[in-house]
Amino acid sequence: MSCADEYAPQLRARGYRMTSQRLAILHVLHHNGGHLSPVEVYEQARTELPSLTETTVYRTLEFLAGNGLVRPALTGSGHLVYEIARHEHHHLVCRNCGNEMEVEHELLKSMYETLEVESGYKLTDSHLTFFGLCPNCQKGD
Amino acid sequence: MSCADEYAPQLRARGYRMTSQRLAILHVLHHNGGHLSPVEVYEQARTELPSLTETTVYRTLEFLAGNGLVRPALTGSGHLVYEIARHEHHHLVCRNCGNEMEVEHELLKSMYETLEVESGYKLTDSHLTFFGLCPNCQKGD
DNA sequence: TCTCTTATTGCAACTTCTTGCAATAGCATG
DNA sequence: CATGCTATTGCAAGAAGTTGCAATAAGAGA
Ligand SMILES: [Mn+2]
Ligand SMILES: [Mn+2]
Ligand SMILES: [Zn+2]
Ligand SMILES: [Zn+2]
Numbered sequence: 430m431s432c433a434d435e436y437a438p439q440l441r442a443r444g445y446r447m448t449s450q451r452l453a454i455l456h457v458l459h460h461n462g463g464h465l466s467p468v469e470v471y472e473q474a475r476t477e478l479p480s481l482t483e484t485t486v487y488r489t490l491e492f493l494a495g496n497g498l499v500r501p502a503l504t505g506s507g508h509l510v511y512e513i514a515r516h517e518h519h520h521l522v523c524r525n526c527g528n529e530m531e532v533e534h535e536l537l538k539s540m541y542e543t544l545e546v547e548s549g550y551k552l553t554d555s556h557l558t559f560f561g562l563c564p565n566c567q568k569g570d
Numbered sequence: 571m572s573c574a575d576e577y578a579p580q581l582r583a584r585g586y587r588m589t590s591q592r593l594a595i596l597h598v599l600h601h602n603g604g605h606l607s608p609v610e611v612y613e614q615a616r617t618e619l620p621s622l623t624e625t626t627v628y629r630t631l632e633f634l635a636g637n638g639l640v641r642p643a644l645t646g647s648g649h650l651v652y653e654i655a656r657h658e659h660h661h662l663v664c665r666n667c668g669n670e671m672e673v674e675h676e677l678l679k680s681m682y683e684t685l686e687v688e689s690g691y692k693l694t695d696s697h698l699t700f701f702g703l704c705p706n707c708q709k710g711d
Numbered sequence: 712t713c714t715c716t717t718a719t720t721g722c723a724a725c726t727t728c729t730t731g732c733a734a735t736a737g738c739a740t741g
Numbered sequence: 742c743a744t745g746c747t748a749t750t751g752c753a754a755g756a757a758g759t760t761g762c763a764a765t766a767a768g769a770g771a
Contacts, residue, residue, distance in 0.1 A: 446718060446767045446768070448718090448767070450720070467757080468756085480720095480721085481720095483757085484720080484760090485721075487759075488719085489719095492719095503644060507642065523691070524694055540677070540680075540681040549704070549705040550703060551703045553665055553703065554702075555698070557696070560693070561694045587736085587737045587738070587748060588737080589736080589748090589750080607727095621750095621751085623750075623751055623752080624727085624728080625750080625751065626751075628728060629750085649727095712771100715769090715771100716767105717767095719767085720764085720765070721763095722764100723761095723762100724760090726759070726760095728755105728757070728758085729756070730755085733750105734749105734750085736747100738746095740743105740744085
């Protein structure tokens with residue numbers, strides 16, 4: 430299944446359009462799989478769509494995140510990176526070596542429910558990044 | 571107790587210096603109490619220290635955050651704001667009206683411990699921002 | 712397949728944030 | 742109180758990110 434076949438219906442169902450720009454950006458994120466900064470997305474997507482502009486990349490990433498096709502994540506330096514939306518997860522980053530692992534949302538589910546009850550808010554999403562020392566770096570120090 | 575008396579020893583104990591720039595920035599955050607963007611910090615601190623530059627504000631906020639005197643927080647638009655370090659807390663923001671409440675770290679403590687056991691990481695800190703609909707905005711929609 | 716509506720883009724101007732480097736100023740020490 | 746080391750700052754240049762607006766093009770409907 431191509432990126433177009435997979436993502437276009439999701440956008441159209443919400444009243445939005447699939448464009449060559451959105452497709453190129455989704456294609457890059459889909460096939461890379463990992464975290465990319467807006468600039469990295471721009472440079473890679475531009476190889477398949479040279480007319481693409483940085484402005485559009487920023488706007489599109491925010492748009493796709495708002496519609497659940499990609500997910501933003503916060504890096505250790507406080508910058509946003511994006512990845513294609515797969516299973517819901519958060520990030521745990523080593524302050525020493527930068528090594529990173531995923532934290533399944535499942536692990537936080539009961540905490541989420543407690544928070545909803547205590548606050549009265551209905552939770553929709555979150556930016557969660559945990560920092561610490563990975564097993565390796567704990568030995569070294 | 572003045573800001574200087576309170577914060578200078580904390581910096582010197584770590585081998586750093588207290589400067590007029592750091593003091594002006596700490597003063598602004600201390601007496602404001604809330605969340606301020608780097609630009610807001612710059613404009614307010616500049617009234618008491620006109621020679622202050624934006625470069626120094628960015629570097630100082632990062633430095634103070636790294637040393638535990640201020641804490642960064644992520645806004646709904648993905649931008650960093652800073653507040654003076656008081657009790658450890660996280661943030662819950664309404665996606666509709668922007669209303670914001672604090673989430674005591676205590677509430678997440680057991681989840682933190684589970685995460686340490688499961689991952690093998692030793693957690694040091696985190697950027698946690700939760701989004702949802704506040705009680706008021708749930709009624710309206 | 713053509714038309715029409717309007718969602719989306721590119722452009723230009725601007726704001727925010729970062730970095731290297733030389734000048735400055737804390738503060739420890741004598 | 743004077744000296745010296747070096748942490749810290751300001752400057753300048755550049756990179757990253759934002760915004761308003763006119764031009765473009767997706768795709769629904771005829
Ligand atoms: Mn991820
Ligand atoms: Mn707060
Ligand atoms: Zn590590
Ligand atoms: Zn609300």
